[in-house]
Amino acid sequence: MNWLSWLSDFFSAPDHRSGPDSIVHRVSEHLLFSGEALLYAAVLAVPLGLLIGYTGRGVTVVTAFAGATRALPTLGLVTLAVLLAGVGDTAVLIPLVALAAPPLLVATVEGVRGTDPDVRDAARGIGLTHPQVLWQVCLPSAAPTLLAGLRTATVQVIATATVAAYVGLGGLGRYVIDGLATRKYAVTVGGALLVVLLAVGAQLFFALLARYALPPGMRAQRRAR
Amino acid sequence: MIRFEGAGKRHPDGTIAVEGLDLDVPTGRITVLVGPSGCGKTTLLRMVNRMVEPTSGRVLLDGTDVAALEPAKLRRGIGYVIQQAGLFPHRKVIDNIATVPYLLGWDRKKARARAAELLELVGLAPETGKRYPFQLSGGQQQRVGVARALAADPPVLLMDEPFSAVDPVVRAGLQDELLRLQSELHKTVLFVTHDIEEAVRLGDQVVVLREQGRIAQLADPHTLLTTPADDGVAAFLGRDRGLRGLGLRPASTVAVRPVGDGLRYGGWELALDDERRPIGWIDRDAVTAELHPAAGYRPDTDTLRTALDSAVLSPAGVAVALDAAGRATGTASREAVLAALSTPGTGAAGETAPSGSGEAEPGPAAAAAAGDPTDGATGGR
Numbered sequence: 001m002n003w004l005s006w007l008s009d010f011f012s013a014p015d016h017r018s019g020p021d022s023i024v025h026r027v028s029e030h031l032l033f034s035g036e037a038l039l040y041a042a043v044l045a046v047p048l049g050l051l052i053g054y055t056g057r058g059v060t061v062v063t064a065f066a067g068a069t070r071a072l073p074t075l076g077l078v079t080l081a082v083l084l085a086g087v088g089d090t091a092v093l094i095p096l097v098a099l100a101a102p103p104l105l106v107a108t109v110e111g112v113r114g115t116d117p118d119v120r121d122a123a124r125g126i127g128l129t130h131p132q133v134l135w136q137v138c139l140p141s142a143a144p145t146l147l148a149g150l151r152t153a154t155v156q157v158i159a160t161a162t163v164a165a166y167v168g169l170g171g172l173g174r175y176v177i178d179g180l181a182t183r184k185y186a187v188t189v190g191g192a193l194l195v196v197l198l199a200v201g202a203q204l205f206f207a208l209l210a211r212y213a214l215p216p217g218m219r220a221q222r223r224a225r
Numbered sequence: 226m227i228r229f230e231g232a233g234k235r236h237p238d239g240t241i242a243v244e245g246l247d248l249d250v251p252t253g254r255i256t257v258l259v260g261p262s263g264c265g266k267t268t269l270l271r272m273v274n275r276m277v278e279p280t281s282g283r284v285l286l287d288g289t290d291v292a293a294l295e296p297a298k299l300r301r302g303i304g305y306v307i308q309q310a311g312l313f314p315h316r317k318v319i320d321n322i323a324t325v326p327y328l329l330g331w332d333r334k335k336a337r338a339r340a341a342e343l344l345e346l347v348g349l350a351p352e353t354g355k356r357y358p359f360q361l362s363g364g365q366q367q368r369v370g371v372a373r374a375l376a377a378d379p380p381v382l383l384m385d386e387p388f389s390a391v392d393p394v395v396r397a398g399l400q401d402e403l404l405r406l407q408s409e410l411h412k413t414v415l416f417v418t419h420d421i422e423e424a425v426r427l428g429d430q431v432v433v434l435r436e437q438g439r440i441a442q443l444a445d446p447h448t449l450l451t452t453p454a455d456d457g458v459a460a461f462l463g464r465d466r467g468l469r470g471l472g473l474r475p476a477s478t479v480a481v482r483p484v485g486d487g488l489r490y491g492g493w494e495l496a497l498d499d500e501r502r503p504i505g506w507i508d509r510d511a512v513t514a515e516l517h518p519a520a521g522y523r524p525d526t527d528t529l530r531t532a533l534d535s536a537v538l539s540p541a542g543v544a545v546a547l548d549a550a551g552r553a554t555g556t557a558s559r560e561a562v563l564a565a566l567s568t569p570g571t572g573a574a575g576e577t578a579p580s581g582s583g584e585a586e587p588g589p590a591a592a593a594a595a596g597d598p599t600d601g602a603t604g605g606r
Contacts, residue, residue: 122311125276125383126325126373127301140315215315217357 010190029170033161037096045101049108054134066102082167092164100153107149111142151206158199226252231282234268242268243438253411259424260434266417270383274300301325304374304382308390310366312358318369319354325377343372364395384416433458447473471530479532479565481546481555493541501552503545521545533562
């Protein structure tokens with residue numbers, strides 16, 4: 001009963017209905033951070049991954065590097081970023097990008113490398129140039145893996161964007177941290193629940209995307225494997 | 226014409242794939258490179274479209290060194306078919322076929338219209354175009370691969386074990402289809418296979434290779450089967466090569482006894498229905514009128530092998546000559562078939578070189594292909 005009454009308190013509080021501390025505002029802040037971080041991560045990781053995956057050069061380095069980044073403590077990175085860049089969006093974006101880029105990079109590399117060698121050979125043999133092979137053959141082949149990587153990155157970023165509040169910024173972390181600070185556990189639980197819902201929603205979104213947005217040939221190929 | 230001039234390939238680690246090969250691949254004919262794995266046949270084929278760069282010698286395409294041409298541009302002018310078809314999984318069949326026209330900058334409508342033509346040419350239904358490669362059988366995928374290679378109507382076709390991954394029945398169908406296409410299109414085809422049966426069936430000229438791309442024998446299929454250059458080639462050709470060689474010679478040389486001259490052979494008589502279709506052989510000494518199956522062949526499209534086979538299968542030792550509608554036109558005894566085997570002139574001399582590709586199998590197209598030869602062979606029949 002406690003849980004339910006906490007939640008109803010959380011959702012019915014006037015502050016959470018409108019204004020800067022409203023749920024809608026916090027959720028949109030949260031999504032904005034996350035989206036921005038994912039965008040930057042993709043811009044960094046995908047082209048690099050395409051290149052590395054296509055040439056096959058530096059694959060070992062990438063794999064080792066991506067593994068190492070998992071050991072990075074996000075909270076420590078946030079603190080470091082604040083020290084370097086001061087309190088602001090950048091301080092939050094740096095650790096989030098650092099979190100999202102490695103899985104995207106690995107997924108892109110693996111996706112491109114997973115292109116059927118016969119298909120690549122045929123593509124070259126009938127006269128596609130290297131950029132054409134990459135764009136017309138390897139990228140579509142990598143799409144399912146790439147999408148899976150994007151999903152992993154997104155869920156992680158949404159969950160971790162909570163740390164923005166730690167350095168005084170908005171997002172759903174606000175509820176968690178403020179709730180703890182003021183011993184209003186209803187607020188903490190409500191915030192945590194919203195983060196979970198967002199993450200699960202993102203999972204669902206990508207599952208649907210993989211189901212309906214991929215070219216049919218690619219979907220079947222994934223099933224066949 | 227494709228000309229290999231001392232073309233060799235040495236890998237960076239020092240191993241030699243091809244020592245240095247001289248070979249002419251004549252225009253408008255099928256040349257088959259055949260040999261065990263590791264003989265360098267695929268390496269040689271890939272030198273033509275610069276998928277492999279020779280480390281010595283050169284490859285000329287109609288007199289031009291291919292090394293002087295920009296690879297992507299060169300390849301768009303050469304059809305390329307590989308074993309696993311290598312179709313783009315994310316594109317519909319029609320767009321797979323239209324790949325090269327798209328690359329050449331054709332507009333979408335024209336490229337697709339061309340692709341639809343090719344779909345028909347390789348014997349696939351128009352609705353196949355809307356499917357994705359994974360929805361096709363292996364044989365169908367291979368047909369699409371051939372269609373894609375032909376889309377921009379290149380004069381040269383490179384085929385690297387294109388039919389090796391499909392089952393024997395489908396393979397035979399694809400081989401027939403290739404011969405039919407070739408009788409219409411007259412491409413310069415360089416075909417690689419490890420299957421000697423396929424080589425003699427398809428090739429106008431067969432190049433038997435051994436390790437490091439050395440030529441063990443270069444001959445038309447008939448000469449290859451009847452006079453292998455050495456024991457190695459003979460072993461590679463396998464058993465029954467004499468009989469298999471009959472499969473390269475037309476059945477039209479067999480003297481046929483017309484139906485009107487009688488249907489009795491010793492104690493046997495051929496029974497025909499009202500349409501003159503054979504019903505079976507009747508043993509005239511037997512009490513019962515039991516029918517024994519009558520095997521037949523088509524003199525205009527079948528080979529000596531089929532004629533001999535029919536004669537051997539028949540209880541009377543007589544093959545029935547049939548027309549296109551399955552009506553008996555006459556009979557040919559075992560002796561008559563054997564006489565055709567030993568007829569000089571139908572065999573080694575004039576016949577051999579050109580007859581190879583077309584006559585290996587029945588079918589009107591095969592006969593048409595056989596009609597094309599350049600030397601005096603056709604006159605002899």
